[in-house]
Amino acid sequence: MAAALLLSVCGAFAQTGTQKINKKNLVIKEWNTDANSKTRVLDHITTFNADGKKIEEIEYGQSGQKWRKRFEYDAAGKVSVEYVYDDRNRLDNYKKFEYNEFGRKKTQYTYSPKGKLKTIKVYEYIAEDA
Numbered sequence: 001m002a003a004a005l006l007l008s009v010c011g012a013f014a015q016t017g018t019q020k021i022n023k024k025n026l027v028i029k030e031w032n033t034d035a036n037s038k039t040r041v042l043d044h045i046t047t048f049n050a051d052g053k054k055i056e057e058i059e060y061g062q063s064g065q066k067w068r069k070r071f072e073y074d075a076a077g078k079v080s081v082e083y084v085y086d087d088r089n090r091l092d093n094y095k096k097f098e099y100n101e102f103g104r105k106k107t108q109y110t111y112s113p114k115g116k117l118k119t120i121k122v123y124e125y126i127a128e129d130a
Contacts, residue, residue, distance in 0.1 A: 023052035053077070065089065078103065093118065 030044040047056040058068045065087050074080040082095045091113040098107040108121040 023048040023054075025050055026052075051077075063087075067092075076103070 026048045028044075028046045029042065031040050032043045033040045041062065042060045044060065045056075045058045046054060049055045053073055054071055056068065056070050059066045067087065068085040068089060070083040070085070071079050072081040072083075076099070078099050079097055082097075084092045084094065086092045093113065094111050096109045096111070097105055098109075100106040104125060105123045107123070109117060110119045110121070112118055
């Protein structure tokens with residue numbers, strides 16, 4: 001019965017085109033399995049809120065957490081702040097974003113944990129005719 005359920009879930013995810021995954025309150029866990037030992041190791045966790053927006057992402061390695069990101073959104077539903085934590089779950093940096101009139105990232109400001117501006121990234125969009 002478990003195999004049938006697994007096949008039906010996999011089939012639903014394999015469909016392309018019209019169906020979207022409902023991300024409201026969803027947690028996605030990604031696992032790596034060693035082909036020889038069959039040992040399963042947690043690789044990645046992505047968590048979505050009640051609005052279906054990604055609020056946290058964690059990547060793991062053999063020794064535990066590699067990094068963690070937490071996301072905040074503005075009134076328009078765009079990521080306004082991204083907090084980046086290190087392998088010890090300490091704030092490493094945070095990024096604030098500005099968007100252009102088309103809703104695309106315009107500028108990214110990266111700050112130290114104490115709020116000192118470290119870098120500014122400017123996004124440029126160039127459309128080329130095919």
